[in-house]
Amino acid sequence: MATHRIAVIPGDGIGQEVIPEGLKVLRTVQEIVPGLHLEYEEFPWGTDYYLQHGVMMPENALQILATFDAIYFGAVGDPQRVPDHITLNGLILPIRKHFQQYACVRPVQLLPGAPCPLVGKTPADIDFVVVRENTEGEYADAGGWIHRGAPQEVAIQTAIFTRAGCERIMRFAFELARKRNKKRRVTSITKSNAQKYGMVFWDSIFREVAARYPDVEANAYLVDAAAMNFIRCPEVFDVVVASNLFADILTDLGAVIMGGMGFAPSANLNPERTYPSMFEAVHGSAPDIKGQGIANPIATIWAGQMMLDFLGEAEAAARILRALATHVQRGTVRTPDLGGHHRTSDVGDSICAILREQAAI
Ligand code: GGG
Secondary structure (H helix, E strand, O other): OOEEEEEEEEEOOOHHHHHHHHHHHHHHHHHHOOOOEEEEEEOOOOHHHHHHHOOOOOOOHHHHHHOOOEEEEEEOOEOOOEOHHHHHHHOHHHHHHHOOOOEEEEEEEOOOOOOOOOOOOOOOOOEEEEEEEOOOEEEEEEEEEEOOOOOOOEEEEEEEOOHHHHHHHHHHHHHHHHHHOOOOEEEEEEOOOOOOOHHHHHHHHHHHHHHOOOOOEEEEEEHHHHHHHHHHOHHHOOEEEEOHHHHHHHHHHHHHHOOOOOOOEEEEEOOOOOOOEEEEEOOOOOOOOOOOOOOOOHHHHHHHHHHHHHOOOHHHHHHHHHHHHHHHHHOOOOOHHHOOOOOHHHHHHHHHHHHHHHHHO
């Protein structure tokens, strides 16, 4: 009987409201599935911590986190108090990079009952996964800003694409297409007509890696065409692989076609399991609604489900996904983003009640 130790970082804004619902669901499934044992330790890192200590997390934070099996993360950002580039670069990006969580897996799956803004599209049409390169590319933190404030001031931000980084994320995408065993198709997304070094390099590595997977179809789009096709024909996608920035942007679009930002989960995986992986919603801290208790916790609950799946707890993960899908299909408990009047905690309670109902059958 394995015990999984989970580091919990609610972070900022609605992260502090959705994480308790995720934990509520995890605790409920733990009561139901024999042998499932999860232990949690919560860390108060984020913008409040920054305002007290001058850093988003303590100096030894990564050493502390390294001792856990997984990290369950809420959200980061409180731009009224601290600029976003400080909060993001002080918390979530160093965790992703240090722990080599290079494969950011973001399902774009429309559950029956979820509100899809695309006319005529059904859950059968919207079922793909975006694999985001999570450690380099446009978020590599390479650049400089000189002569600040002077007329000759200049800033340079460089995207970094390494052969090792491209190969590993592409291999991951092809393996995922095999594992999903649906369309067996990987679509690479770049802007290599305009970005003629890094992205042409990405394209050439994609062709090399694709040649090693003859059983998986490989194709490629420019990012502008991909954005259009996410809306026009989402059914053509199975596994999408893209750089850090492009996949970050496209997965907000993906979230909207699967029902809204409140639905979209995200797993930052270290596939080799050398370090802990981190699970969070795609959405951010939503300062506009923080503290009101009305945020939709589905994405964070779904991220908790992905965490259990990655930890090898297949039965518990399957139960959460089933309960979540039932909750969405019933549509009786809805936060305001879905046109309802329920509260964040009502959604957590509803999913826990369905988990218990389904366990009793
Ligand atoms: N729960 C995710 C979160 O807080 N995201 C804030 C954000 O903007 N992140 C950018 C990124 O995911 O790279």
